[in-house]
Amino acid sequence: xxxxxxxxxxxxxxxxxxxxxxxxxxxxxxxxxxxxxxxxxxxxxxxxxxxxxxxxxxxxxxxxxxxxxxxxxxxxxxxxxxxxxxxxxxxxxxxxxxxxxxxxxxxxxxxxxxxxxxxxxxxxxxxxxxxxxxxxxxxxxxxxxxxxxxxxxxxxxxxxxxxxxxxx
Amino acid sequence: xxxxxxxxxxxxxxxxxxxxxxxxxxxxxxxxxxxxxxxxxxxxxxxxxxxxxxxxxxxxxxxxxxxxxxxxxxxxxxxxxxxxxxxxxxxxxxxxxxxxxxxxxxxxxxxxxxxxxxxxxxxxxxxxxxxxxxxxxxxxxxxxxxxxxxxxxxxxxxxxxxxxxxxxxxxxx
Numbered sequence: 001x002x003x004x005x006x007x008x009x010x011x012x013x014x015x016x017x018x019x020x021x022x023x024x025x026x027x028x029x030x031x032x033x034x035x036x037x038x039x040x041x042x043x044x045x046x047x048x049x050x051x052x053x054x055x056x057x058x059x060x061x062x063x064x065x066x067x068x069x070x071x072x073x074x075x076x077x078x079x080x081x082x083x084x085x086x087x088x089x090x091x092x093x094x095x096x097x098x099x100x101x102x103x104x105x106x107x108x109x110x111x112x113x114x115x116x117x118x119x120x121x122x123x124x125x126x127x128x129x130x131x132x133x134x135x136x137x138x139x140x141x142x143x144x145x146x147x148x149x150x151x152x153x154x155x156x157x158x159x160x161x162x163x164x165x166x167x168x
Numbered sequence: 169x170x171x172x173x174x175x176x177x178x179x180x181x182x183x184x185x186x187x188x189x190x191x192x193x194x195x196x197x198x199x200x201x202x203x204x205x206x207x208x209x210x211x212x213x214x215x216x217x218x219x220x221x222x223x224x225x226x227x228x229x230x231x232x233x234x235x236x237x238x239x240x241x242x243x244x245x246x247x248x249x250x251x252x253x254x255x256x257x258x259x260x261x262x263x264x265x266x267x268x269x270x271x272x273x274x275x276x277x278x279x280x281x282x283x284x285x286x287x288x289x290x291x292x293x294x295x296x297x298x299x300x301x302x303x304x305x306x307x308x309x310x311x312x313x314x315x316x317x318x319x320x321x322x323x324x325x326x327x328x329x330x331x332x333x334x335x336x337x338x339x340x341x
Contacts, residue, residue, distance in 0.1 A: 022318075
């Protein structure tokens, strides 16, 4: 009993000390953070880690709950005809933003986990886009656009309206 | 003619304050790798607008750039910035060693510290949590690309929206 207590106390002290890498066991079944396949583009907000993975023979977006240590379903987000990448999530876990490439055309999508609705934010933008990111409060989306023949930055509110139109 | 000139004068006069206070975000060079602070106010990114690629911070509310003293180092790779909730912490990729590593810049102290000294593996794409405690990144340590989660520990000063410790005077640079 005393030994167990000592181990618990030691691990608590070590846990509080300095920076450390958290260990997430690898799940060959693809139900955890890491798998035997490629994981990429991780993003963290609050208890959530969102990332892209090729664990099911195509590249999809996955949402991991760090508190419950499990994946959360994202019905209607991943599609058979799209390669998804560059996800980000709001701190409340309700809004996700990511890049999806369909037949060579990339667009930025906003996914609402409550309504399960997917919205294309760059449908009317006749330019290549990449590297989208959502602010943790879920209110702003920034990305790169090649509209002017080079990579420029754009910032939208969650309705898809540019917040810098008059100056940039 | 006279009316035309005075109209022109009026337009110049009216639009002058806006031009004087707002700085354009984009440049004639590549501006890339955007990162938003958790509160949506600040935009970090890398730009080739000066001789080498550097990290910049733009205040979307004031439409001004924010000074980042001692952050950018000449001859060092500065890539992939990521911001905490008020933009106090900036995690980024650099190569002050021979290989890529993650450094953390604190706008309160205006200094960077190395987060992954001696890390055995290739590192890409660091992202810091809004409170500044955790950093996730891509790692090749296991011989394939996995996600690694670094916990900076329970004793670090967290970044919170309430404790916006960076005063406006510094924001305006």
